[in-house]
Amino acid sequence: MNDATRDLREMVRAIPDYPKTGIIFRDVTTLFGNAEGLARTVDAIADHVAGHGIDLIAGIDARGFILGGALAVRMRKGFVPIRKRGKLPADVYREEYSLEYGTDEVEIHKDAVPAGGATVLLVDDLIATGGTAIAAARLIQRAGGTVPMAAFAIDLPELGGARKLAGIGIDSYAVMSFEGH
Numbered sequence: 001m002n003d004a005t006r007d008l009r010e011m012v013r014a015i016p017d018y019p020k021t022g023i024i025f026r027d028v029t030t031l032f033g034n035a036e037g038l039a040r041t042v043d044a045i046a047d048h049v050a051g052h053g054i055d056l057i058a059g060i061d062a063r064g065f066i067l068g069g070a071l072a073v074r075m076r077k078g079f080v081p082i083r084k085r086g087k088l089p090a091d092v093y094r095e096e097y098s099l100e101y102g103t104d105e106v107e108i109h110k111d112a113v114p115a116g117g118a119t120v121l122l123v124d125d126l127i128a129t130g131g132t133a134i135a136a137a138r139l140i141q142r143a144g145g146t147v148p149m150a151a152f153a154i155d156l157p158e159l160g161g162a163r164k165l166a167g168i169g170i171d172s173y174a175v176m177s178f179e180g181h
């Protein structure tokens, strides 16, 4: 871990014994609320993915919209929202996935990827078990996109999400990681 990454980690608020789950909640509102924290997180991802032929950025509802939206502007790419069930107005594809507690569903517009396909960077604030990111990647693929890479502000490596993404051929990059969860 270099000094820059240590500074960013210190901007993430840890909430121990988060209600109902008992997890340490890694709160990015403090990171994104800091001008340097947000800009340097976005810059780190933009630098990492430069030269990989990304056509579009897809962000996951809700915290992935903050990072993905900022990154799309920084990279001058369009933004595709992957939303929780029932929010998108036009025809959708839907995937169900498991969380640490319970299940949820995400959707993408069927026409989110232009005809002929596109290389899409998947973005979210955090990867834990990987259930959300894998469901989102499937949606992009069903809409005709290719997903070579996914990028996160935070990885919780003990929960194995990045390994699961690698298992379906998606490289992941995280600006910082936290042991424990």
Ligand SMILES: O=P(O)(O)OC[C@H]1O[C@H](OP(=O)(O)OP(=O)(O)O)[C@H](O)[C@@H]1O
Residues within 6 Å of the ligand: 060, 061, 062, 063, 064, 098, 099, 100, 124, 125, 126, 127, 128, 129, 130, 131, 132, 133, 161
């Ligand atoms: O890797 P996983 O185990 O799937 O967990 C990661 C997901 O959990 C959080 O979202 P959450 O479902 O809490 O929704 P929110 O962004 O609306 O708060 C986080 O923003 C990721 O999307």
Ligand SMILES: Nc1ncnc2[nH]cnc12
Residues within 6 Å of the ligand: 023, 024, 025, 026, 027, 126, 128, 156, 181
């Ligand atoms: N530990 C955690 N902190 C914040 N968001 C999460 N989403 C899944 N696990 C999380």
